[in-house]
Amino acid sequence: MASFWGSRKRNADAAESNEARDGEHQYGDPTERTRLLPSDNNQGPLSPDDPAVSPLNLLSVRVLRSIALCFLGGTFICWTILLVSIFVTPPLMHSRGSGFFAFAFTTLAMGYLALGLLFFAVPSKSIPIWGGILAFFLVVDMLLIVVVPRIRQEEGWVGIISVVWAIVVSIYQIIQNRAVATGKREEEERLTGREETRRSLREWLAVTVETVALVVMALAAILIMATLSIRIRDATLEPRGTxxxxxxxxxxxxxxxxxxxxxxxxxxxxxxxxxxxxxxxxxxxxxxxxxxxxxxxxxxxxxxxxxxxxxxxxxxxxxxxxxxxxxxxxxxxxxxxxxxxxxxxxxxxxxxxxxxxxxxxxxxxxxxxxxxxxAYLNKVGSSSHGFVLWLRGVISPLGLDRLAGAILRGRTREDRIVGRSAYQSDKFIKAKLQENLVAVxxxxxxxxxxxxxxxxxxxxxxxxxxxxxxxxxxxxxxxxxxxxxxxxxxxxxxxxxxxxxxxxxxxxxxxxxxxxxxxxxxxxxxxxxx
Structure with a gap:
């Protein structure tokens, strides 16, 4: 009786060993990928909709997402500091310009990082295209700031670092999108037997939202470039006096x-x-x-x-x-x-x-x-007036009113600096916001x-x-x-x-x-x- 049960146990162990060897032959040595698979390896390819079919199975992809999270956290801290610096300038962070351009570049970087993390697992071919366009115009913005002495002096190291960081984030997002797309394709081929070319309605919606958001960001970078060009033109006007x-x-x-x-x-x-x-x-x-x-x-x-x-x-x-x-x-x-x-x-x-x-x-x-x-300083310092000034300052790097004035109304350098359009300047808005903050x-x-x-x-x-x-x-x-x-x-x-x-x-x-x-x-x- 004991020999019977011993023989049966030996046969079960042999069968389990053969099954394990078959699994290793099918999937290779256990890796970070196979550990996520169901224990029953004989069930065949997975469904494309199975949660196990994910680029996050790859360590490299998960590392990229962790880096993006760290970037987002650091950028949010910098964004907060720049927001506060509009009202109270921290030591060594004063720029002779308004500070709204540095805030705009940091906002672009933070928005792009948040967008990439929100739709991390849904890569798209349109993302590298629009991301590349955004990165290109950000590089142009950086060159305009760095090359022109007057603009470089006004923006200071804070403005330069902000635009450089926005460029780094744009390039990183392109690399991340490509890595996720590659990992997604590999996991689909390995787990389902083929690359999945169909997209669900949710994925199409995600791609559409991400593409539209990137188009808006690229347009913002273009408008900032145009505004910087106007500022460069204005910088050639020498004042009477010193x-x-x-x-x-x-x-x-x-x-x-x-x-x-x-x-x-x-x-x-x-x-x-x-x-x-x-x-x-x-x-x-x-x-x-x-x-x-x-x-x-x-x-x-x-x-x-x-x-x-x-x-x-x-x-x-x-x-x-x-x-x-x-x-x-x-x-x-x-x-x-x-x-x-x-x-x-x-x-x-x-x-x-x-x-x-x-x-x-x-x-x-x-x-x-x-x-x-x-007695009227309470009106100068009203909170509603201050909020409007702050809002105008935030969108001032886009230069919508200045561009329209220059293109459609023929506004000159004199008009924008000391004339009828001076109120449109980001520096002027910052000065009025400062006036508002301490008036009362x-x-x-x-x-x-x-x-x-x-x-x-x-x-x-x-x-x-x-x-x-x-x-x-x-x-x-x-x-x-x-x-x-x-x-x-x-x-x-x-x-x-x-x-x-x-x-x-x-x-x-x-x-x-x-x-x-x-x-x-x-x-x-x-x-x-x-």
Missing amino acids: RYSVHGESYQVHLACVGNRTAENADEPTILLEGGYGPVEHTLQPFMEDAYRSGIISRYCYFDRPGIGFSDNAPSPHSAGMTADALSEALALADETGPWVVVSAGIGSIYSRLFASRHLLEVSGIFMIDPLHE TMTAAEVQSARNVQMGETPLMVISSGREIQKSAEWGQRQEDLSHITNKLLSWDIVHDAPHEVWTVTAGRQLLEQRLREMVKASHAHRSQK
Whole structure:
């Protein structure tokens, strides 16, 4: 009986050994692939829809996916840092440009990585084509940034690294798609006996979505290239005046002075202009140039606030007081000492008042044209306004409005830098976003301090817009309040039927010229009394 059971056991062991040898003959030595197969090796080829038929059976494919996950995690961290840097600049990460281009390149890289992981197991022949197109235009973008000194200076190392990383990700995605496609074909041939050429509806949908997304990314890279080309064209426009490095040489601001000091005008003040919402070259400077040529004034200087006109963007956060300090530093570097009559309009009056409060002995007159009262800083700093500015900044690298203006409307370099299209610039948007972020905190506190320290006997003139007062009685009350920031009000005039930019109508220009003459004389008398 024992010999019977022993013989039966030996026969079963032999059969199991033969079955194992047959399996090894069919599938070879056990590998990472065969370990995923069902234990019954005699069932024949698998169905193409079997979950075991997957390119993820291959170690090389799984490694590629792990690398892509690590890339996505690292890119997301960088994307977050760049997002935060728009509002608060981390140490060593300030670029003299807006920072929106670096954010755009990192967004492209992160989107491409997320797209590749989402449809990882569904490779397509269209992906390498559009991925190659994307990589090509990203390379062109990189060359435009690196080759042109002005653009390279504005974008800094952060912008260069961002576009290089986007290129690396694009090339990697092409390699990954090819490796997954090859692995998928090999596993289908090995496990099902043939390559599967059919696609399910879900796979077709995945390929369509991925292709459309890549087409959009490629178009974005093309638009960024076109915008960079416009920036290169604009960089050839040289400013009137000089750019001075300020704030530890972290950025440059543009300052220009017109007229020479002579023995005849040595005692006359220099007019120091501060623009309103837009570049001073598009607002007050043309009027002041006419006043200079007609002999009303003998000399004037004008200044581009950080991010506006020919000036670089400053690190964030950046308040109006910091802008006043930048102006002070630029004037010192230019060896300009005054005395000054500060002339400003709109929101520029906030900046000129801060400058005047910090240069009590040098400022001999304050001349404000329909100035913005600090009570309205809550509108400047509203969250809805800030969100719109941020959204405009995010899409600004595409340059849709700038491209349309250049192609369809014939906008020139002057229009885009210091003219009617300056508001479309990514640097301008960043400057306005910075203005928005600290308007009700830092800037409001600085203006309150300026009221407390302003020299009481400084000559003051205010000219207001009749239209603005008609629109809002509160605006008129605020204009009257500003006429009392010093104890020496020379005049407060309301130009009826004049817009916010009072100098654009004949009556406004005539009154401004008359009051400017009077201010120069009063300033000279004020200096003589000291």
